[in-house]
Structures are given as C-alpha cells and as structure tokens.
Amino acid sequence: MNTTNRHVFKHCPHCRADMALRLEGGIQRPLCPDCGFVQYLNPAPGAGVIVLRERKVCLVKRKFPPRQGQWSFPTGFMEWDEDVQLTARREALEETGLEVRLTGLFAVESGILPPDIPVLVVFYRAEETGGELQAGDDAEEVGFFALDDLPGPVAFAAHRRVLAMLAREWGP
Numbered sequence: 001m002n003t004t005n006r007h008v009f010k011h012c013p014h015c016r017a018d019m020a021l022r023l024e025g026g027i028q029r030p031l032c033p034d035c036g037f038v039q040y041l042n043p044a045p046g047a048g049v050i051v052l053r054e055r056k057v058c059l060v061k062r063k064f065p066p067r068q069g070q071w072s073f074p075t076g077f078m079e080w081d082e083d084v085q086l087t088a089r090r091e092a093l094e095e096t097g098l099e100v101r102l103t104g105l106f107a108v109e110s111g112i113l114p115p116d117i118p119v120l121v122v123f124y125r126a127e128e129t130g131g132e133l134q135a136g137d138d139a140e141e142v143g144f145f146a147l148d149d150l151p152g153p154v155a156f157a158a159h160r161r162v163l164a165m166l167a168r169e170w171g172p
C-alpha cells in the first residue's frame with residue numbers, strides 16, 4: 001500500500017513523538033517508535049439505501065463536496081455507536097424524509113471517496129413505511145428516477161455499479 005497520499009500522522013496522537021514507518025506483513029504502516037502506536041489506515045464503513053417506487057430509484061442531489069451537485073443514493077458514514085442497519089435507516093430519514101424498513105442486503109462496495117478516504121458502503125434494499133419525501137441534511141434535492149432518465153451525473157463509482165446491477169436485475 002502506498003501511504004504517501006494518505007492522511008498519515010506526522011506526530012503520534014498519544015505521545016507526540018515523530019512517527020516512523022514499519023514494514024508489517026509487506027505493508028508499510030505508520031508507527032510511533034516511542035509508544036508503539038500503529039496507525040491502521042482502514043476504510044470507513046457507511047450505508048446506502050435503495051428505495052423504489054415502481055421502477056424508479058430514490059436519489060439525492062449532494063449539497064456539499066465531494067461531488068457537490070451530483071446525485072447518489074441516500075448514503076452516509078456509520079456513527080461510532082451505530083450498527084449498519086441503523087445507519088441506513090437514519091441516513092434515509094435525514095436525507096429524504098422517508099422512514100424505511102430494510103428488506104435485504106443488496107451489495108457491499110468499496111472505493112475511494114475524494115480526496116482520499118477509503119470507504120466501504122453496505123447497500124440495503126428498503127421500503128417506505130412513513131414520512132414525507134423532502135430533501136434534508138446534506139441533500140439539496142430528492143426524487144425518484146427511472147434508470148434511463150437519471151437527473152444528472154452520479155457521484156460515485158460504487159453507486160454507479162449499484163445502478164448497473166439494478167438495471168441488469170430488471171432487464172430491458
């Protein structure tokens with residue numbers, strides 16, 4: 001793994017010593033030579049939600065960078081004390097106003113969120129149980145769109161792959 005572009009600590013967050021690099025199982029890891037702290041550069045887990053109305057998918061327009069103004073499934077990072085299903089339901093409610101029930105796992109996708117945040121996104125199928133469609137939180141707009149009539153560019157490769165999987169599943 002190349003760590004040069006990653007958010008590597010220059011100083012140990014515990015004891016402030018200058019960090020060094022250590023080869024561990026073929027991977028260079030940032031290490032504090034004084035207290036032994038190792039900075040593991042793990043992907044950040046998040047959840048995405050696939051809500052459908054007929055054959056239209058719920059997408060939100062992103063209000064903030066990265067990829068501001070582009071579209072994605074309602075998605076967000078897990079909070080420390082959440083399980084991933086709760087993250088999915090919370091993000092759906094915050095961004096779309098819809099209360100949802102998760103109906104199954106759809107896909108697990110990984111990627112690099114600009115500028116350099118490695119992520120793992122768990123996509124669930126969900127159905128509406130309540131609420132009212134309204135853009136909120138970090139969504140500027142929300143709507144349901146046919147796969148062949150998307151409202152604009154889709155922000156992330158993982159989300160484009162999920163759209164392609166849906167298209168294959170539904171057929172022509």
Ligand SMILES: [Zn+2]
Pocket residue numbers: 012013014015016017032033034035036037
């Ligand atoms: Zn240290």
